[in-house]
Amino acid sequence: MDFSFSAEQQAIRDAVEKICARFGDDYWLAKDRDGDFPHDFHRAFAEAGWLGVCMPQEYGGAGLGVTEAALMMQTIAESGAGMSGASTLHMNIFGLNPVVVFGSDEQKRRMLSPLIAGTDKACFAVTEPNVGLDTLKLKTKATRDGDRYLLSGQKIWISTAQVASKMLILARTTPLEELTEPTDGLSLFYTDFDRRRIEVREIEKMGRKAVDSNQLFIDGLEVPVEDRLGEEGRGLRQGPHRVRPADRREPGDPASARRLLD
Ligand SMILES: Cc1cc2nc3c(=O)[nH]c(=O)nc-3n(C[C@H](O)[C@H](O)[C@H](O)COP(=O)(O)OP(=O)(O)OC[C@H]3O[C@@H](n4cnc5c(N)ncnc54)[C@H](O)[C@@H]3O)c2cc1C
Numbered sequence: 001m002d003f004s005f006s007a008e009q010q011a012i013r014d015a016v017e018k019i020c021a022r023f024g025d026d027y028w029l030a031k032d033r034d035g036d037f038p039h040d041f042h043r044a045f046a047e048a049g050w051l052g053v054c055m056p057q058e059y060g061g062a063g064l065g066v067t068e069a070a071l072m073m074q075t076i077a078e079s080g081a082g083m084s085g086a087s088t089l090h091m092n093i094f095g096l097n098p099v100v101v102f103g104s105d106e107q108k109r110r111m112l113s114p115l116i117a118g119t120d121k122a123c124f125a126v127t128e129p130n131v132g133l134d135t136l137k138l139k140t141k142a143t144r145d146g147d148r149y150l151l152s153g154q155k156i157w158i159s160t161a162q163v164a165s166k167m168l169i170l171a172r173t174t175p176l177e178e179l180t181e182p183t184d185g186l187s188l189f190y191t192d193f194d195r196r197r198i199e200v201r202e203i204e205k206m207g208r209k210a211v212d213s214n215q216l217f218i219d220g221l222e223v224p225v226e227d228r229l230g231e232e233g234r235g236l237r238q239g240p241h242r243v244r245p246a247d248r249r250e251p252g253d254p255a256s257a258r259r260l261l262d
Helices: 007-020 025-034 039-047 066-093 097-102 105-117
Strands: 122-125 141-145 148-159 166-172 186-192 198-202 213-224
Touching: 007 066, 025 066, 039 066, 066 122, 097 105, 097 186, 122 148, 148 166, 148 186, 186 213
Parallel strands: 122 166, 141 166
Antiparallel strands: 141 148, 148 213, 166 186, 198 213
């Protein structure tokens, strides 16, 4: 099996390396010491179009695939930026794939464009205290109230919640005991990170200090119905871990990479 990079893959690595070269060891050492979010690193990649690496071109993305996004992350980590550099960006790229796959045209236009431009920053909130890998037991509740939902509950280990303006969140719309199919009953929302309704407490951890990890206490967060992605109760099938093969890359578009590489 040949593991060498194609010409296009090598060009992607070269272009990413060029941006990373502007942020040397001193920059990352300072971030690691102070724990400040690397906003200028994030802005540099947004300005060059890379935050939309695997998002559709019609919403301002480059229309490449998850493989190309992974190459970008690998190159960033290798540059000396490590996990701090990769995690500064990856929440907004891989974490937001459910919007790309399951969002309506209106949602994609509204949600993806500001992310790609770097004006919005998003976190994703799945994990809960005592409910890590056992996702079917998630407890955070979303109760329908007319044309909105009210969300309450706790999430833990949520990266970038200190700086996020948006949140992708998985919450329970039907109690577990009322379900015949335990994989139903969870719904996915992409909505404003309203700090009046969400208390954010940072968790001290080893490593990746510049990219914060947090516990969230959510109390009556109002989420408009139009911020729900896909059908109610089908959120587990639409989470950040779901990437359908059809969405890996826009087929037959040789121009897509050129937007980033020229
Ligand atoms: C730095 C950091 C950043 C994170 N960022 C985010 C984020 O942005 N958003 C988010 O939603 N989450 C985030 N997470 C949470 C992460 O996804 C969870 O930690 C992960 O899902 C595991 O959950 P847990 O920690 O509760 O471990 P647990 O589920 O308690 O698992 C602990 C151990 O038990 C094992 N185990 C669990 N269940 C079984 C089983 N049934 N059979 C056999 N072994 C089992 C696991 O393999 C593991 O070794 C982050 C975590 C960290 C540490």
